[in-house]
Amino acid sequence: MTLEKAATGDRNNRSSHGLIEIEVCKLESTVMDGKWKHAIAFTGLVPLLAAGVGDAEPLRQPSLSEIIAACRDGQTASLPLPYTDVPANHWSRPALSEIYYCGADRLDPERGVLTRLLSTPDTIAIEGREIRLDVFLWRDFMPMADTKLQGTLTLRTLHGDRLPDNVEIDRVWLVNGDRVWETQPTGEERNNPPELNEAIVRRGPTWEVGSSVETVVQLRDRVTGQTYLLKGANAVIEATY
Incomplete structure (x- = not known):
């Protein structure tokens, strides 16, 4: 043809x-x-870009938290335009940004974000060291206790290497079916041995005990500002009494 x-x-x-x-x-x-x-x-x-490539919007890679907030609030125009050959003021910009950042189904942008979260790898390499995420989730039903969801997130190297000193967990997403809870860890502790690093999340949703939850964290290098996404294995919400 x-x-x-x-x-x-x-x-x-x-x-x-x-x-x-x-x-x-x-x-x-x-x-x-x-x-x-x-x-x-x-x-x-x-x-057609009349002014040439020199007027193209500078490319910047937004973090996943920025993408989720923009998709949720209908503010994808605040994100960098993903295509340099489309003028910033072109009528198609909102549609292109929504499709690129929020998924093909523009009527349900959260679905695109959910797909993006669940496609995160379960191991990553930083400075040549392979890292995984272990997750323990529970709700405390002791008298006078806060029964909201809590969790311990443990970064662990696969081969006993020391974790990179500048890398920390700065954002957390818990996914239960089509429900997503986004938070930041309330504390972080570097343990001995040096291949472990724990972070805590508290005051989460009251999801049912026994529910299966996927956990995704965003790691940030405090020196360079570079971010990484890492998904933990499925965790079942436990109950403590």
């Missing part, structure tokens, strides 16, 4: 609008032993 295109119009007269007209002239295809031709004629307007 061949597709031939011809540009029409005076580009110089239209450069101030940043637009160029494209006419699709002919679509030719072969079916079985016979040939048929079908002509499609239409005029469409496609964006």
